Amino acid sequence: MSWLIVGSVPRADFPLAQGDYRLQDDTLFLDGQRIRVARGTPALMAVAAAAAEVLAVPAPQALVAGDIGTGEGSRAVYAHLVENIAHIDHAGLTFHYLLPDIAWHNQVLWTLEARNPAPLLVADAGFMYAAKMSGYAAHYDLFTPDAGEIAFLADEVAPHPFYTRGFLLQEEDRVPELIERAYAEENAARHLLVKGKTDYVVAKGTTVAEITAPDVPAMEPIGGTGDSLTGLVTALLASGMEMTQSCRVAALANRHLGHFANPTPAFGVADLLPFLRRALERALE
Amino acid sequence: MIDFLRNLFRKDDAKRGVSEKGLLLYHSTGEVIRAETLLKEAGVEVAVKGPPPDLRQGCDMVIEFPLLEEMRIRGLLEQAGLAPMRVAAAQDHLLEPVSLYHVKDFGDYLMVRAANMKITMDKRDRRIVNVSGGGCPDVPFLAETLVGKVLDDAPEPRSLGRTLCGYSLQLAFEELRRRCPG
Numbered sequence: 001m002s003w004l005i006v007g008s009v010p011r012a013d014f015p016l017a018q019g020d021y022r023l024q025d026d027t028l029f030l031d032g033q034r035i036r037v038a039r040g041t042p043a044l045m046a047v048a049a050a051a052a053e054v055l056a057v058p059a060p061q062a063l064v065a066g067d068i069g070t071g072e073g074s075r076a077v078y079a080h081l082v083e084n085i086a087h088i089d090h091a092g093l094t095f096h097y098l099l100p101d102i103a104w105h106n107q108v109l110w111t112l113e114a115r116n117p118a119p120l121l122v123a124d125a126g127f128m129y130a131a132k133m134s135g136y137a138a139h140y141d142l143f144t145p146d147a148g149e150i151a152f153l154a155d156e157v158a159p160h161p162f163y164t165r166g167f168l169l170q171e172e173d174r175v176p177e178l179i180e181r182a183y184a185e186e187n188a189a190r191h192l193l194v195k196g197k198t199d200y201v202v203a204k205g206t207t208v209a210e211i212t213a214p215d216v217p218a219m220e221p222i223g224g225t226g227d228s229l230t231g232l233v234t235a236l237l238a239s240g241m242e243m244t245q246s247c248r249v250a251a252l253a254n255r256h257l258g259h260f261a262n263p264t265p266a267f268g269v270a271d272l273l274p275f276l277r278r279a280l281e282r283a284l285e
Numbered sequence: 286m287i288d289f290l291r292n293l294f295r296k297d298d299a300k301r302g303v304s305e306k307g308l309l310l311y312h313s314t315g316e317v318i319r320a321e322t323l324l325k326e327a328g329v330e331v332a333v334k335g336p337p338p339d340l341r342q343g344c345d346m347v348i349e350f351p352l353l354e355e356m357r358i359r360g361l362l363e364q365a366g367l368a369p370m371r372v373a374a375a376q377d378h379l380l381e382p383v384s385l386y387h388v389k390d391f392g393d394y395l396m397v398r399a400a401n402m403k404i405t406m407d408k409r410d411r412r413i414v415n416v417s418g419g420g421c422p423d424v425p426f427l428a429e430t431l432v433g434k435v436l437d438d439a440p441e442p443r444s445l446g447r448t449l450c451g452y453s454l455q456l457a458f459e460e461l462r463r464r465c466p467g
Contacts, residue, residue, distance in 0.1 A: 008422045008425075010422065010423075010425035010426035010428075010429055011426075038425065038428070038429055039416075039417070039425050039428055039429075040422075040424070040425030040428075041425075042425075067422040067423075068422065068423055068426040068445075068447075069421060069422050069423025069426060069427075069446060069447035069448050069451060070447060071422075071447075073422070074422060097420065097421070097422045097424070097425060098422065099353065099421060099422055099448070100305070100353060100420075100421070101305075102302075102305055124420070125419075125420035125421075126420040126421050126422060127420075128420065129420050129421075132303070133302065133303040133305055134302060135302035135303075146401075146418070148398075148400065148401040148418065149401065149420070152401070156303075157303060157374075157376045158303065158376075159303045159304060159305055159307075159352050159374055159375075159376055160352065160353065160449045160450075161400055161401035161419075161420070161449075161450075161453075162400045162401065162449040162450070162452065162453050163352075163374050163449075164400070217391070218391065220389070220396070220403070220417075221389075221391070221394065221396045221403055221405035221414075221415045221417055222415055222417060223415050223416050223417035223418075223425075223428050223432075224417070225417070226417070226418075264391075264393075264394070265391050265394040265396065265405050265414060265415055266394065266405075266407060266414035266415065267415075268415075268432075
C-alpha cells in the first residue's frame with residue numbers, strides 16, 4: 001500500500017519537501033536534498049525504507065520541512081497537507097515530530113477523514129500529543145507511546161508529557177493500568193504499541209501481545225530507537241500486514257536489531273541500520 | 286455551509302480535549318503589563334485574563350500563553366528580570382511539572398531522565414553520548430547539538446530549545462551536572 005510519512009527535519013534551513021526518497025548508508029535523498037540520519041523523522045524514514053526493501057514493497061513517501069522547535073516547518077507541513085489533500089491518495093499516513101497545534105491538527109484530521117476510504121492513521125511523537133490534546137485520539141488507528149507517553153495519555157488533563165500528574169508514575173510495571181486508564185478516558189488510538197522493557201500490543205483496549213525478548217537495556221538511552229520502531233511498523237503496514245501482527249513483528253524486529261548490533265549507550269540509529277535486514281527477517285520467521 | 290455544519294458536528298464528536306494554554310502569575314499588575322508588552326513584542330500570542338479563584342494569590346490578572354512555548358517564554362522573561370511568581374497549566378491549576386528524576390547506571394555510562402527526556406553521558410570523559418525521548422521538533426535539533434560535547438562545554442538546552450520537551454531536557458541536563466560535577 002502507498003504510505004506517506006509526515007514529519008520534520010532538525011534543520012532551520014530545510015525547505016518543505018515531498019515525494020519518493022532513498023537511503024544510502026546514513027544519508028537520505030529527498031527532492032534534491034540530503035538528510036543525515038541521526039534521530040527523529042529522518043531515522044523513521046531510514047528504517048522504513050530499509051524495511052520496505054526487505055519486505056520487497058515500495059518505500060513510503062515523505063512530506064517534511066525543517067523545524068528546530070519554532071513550529072514554522074510544522075505549520076508549513078500542516079498547511080501543505082490541507083491545501084493539497086486531492087493529491088494525498090495514500091492508503092496510510094504516519095505522523096511524527098511536528099509541533100503540537102490543535103487547530104492545525106483538527107484541520108488535517110477532518111480533511112483526511114473526509115476521504116473515502118479514509119486512510120490508516122498512525123501517530124507518534126508531537127503529533128500524537130496533538131491528537132490526544134484535541135480529544136480525537138480514538139479516531140487514530142495506532143499510537144506508539146513509550147512509558148512516559150502512556151502516562152500522559154492516561155492523564156485526562158495533562159496538556160503535554162511534561163505536565164503529567166505525579167500519581168501517574170512512569171513506572172514500567174504500571175503500564176497495563178495506564179493503558180486501561182487511557183482507553184477509559186478515550187485518549188488512546190484504536191491500537192497501541194507501547195514500547196519499553198516490555199512492549200505491549202493493544203487492540204481496542206485489550207492487550208493481545210507482550211514482547212519481552214530479546215532484552216537489550218542499552219537500547220533505552222539511544223536516541224531514535226522509538227523512531228526505528230515506528231519506521232518498522234510503518235513499513236509492515238505498508239506491506240499490507242494486519243495491524244496487530246505488524247505491531248508484534250515490529251516490536252520483535254526492533255529488539256533483534258539491538259541484539260544483533262550489541263550496542264553501547266553511545267550508539268546512534270545509523271549504527272543499527274546495517275543489522276536491520278537480519279533483524280526483520282528473524283522477526284518474520 | 287457544509288464545512289460549518291461538519292465542524293459543529295466534529296466539535297460535539299470530540300469526547301475530550303485539553304487546553305494548550307498556560308498561565309503566568311505575578312505579584313503585581315505592573316509586572317503583568319510589562320511582561321505582556323515584552324512577550325507581544327517578541328511575537329508570542331498572549332492574552333491578559335482574570336485569574337481562576339484558586340490562583341488568586343498575587344495580582345488580579347494573569348497572562349495566558351501557549352504552554353508548549355513555556356521554555357522560550359521563561360527565557361525571555363528571565364532575561365528582562367520579569368520571571369513570574371508561578372507558571373500553571375490552564376487546564377488544571379494543580380498540575381505541576383514532573384519533578385522526579387530517574388537515574389540509570391550502565392557502568393561506563395549514566396542516564397538521567399526528567400519527565401519524557403533522557404540524557405546519557407560517558408562517565409570516563411563526561412562526554413554526552415545520547416539524548417532520547419520527547420516529541421517536540423526541537424528535540425532532534427538539541428540532541429544533534431549536544432551529543433559529542435563534554436558536559437561542561439555543552440550549551441544549556443535552555444539556550445537553544447523552545448518547547449516543553451526542551452525544558453524537560455534542561456532539567457535532566459542540570460541534574461546530570463549536579464550528579465557529575467567536573
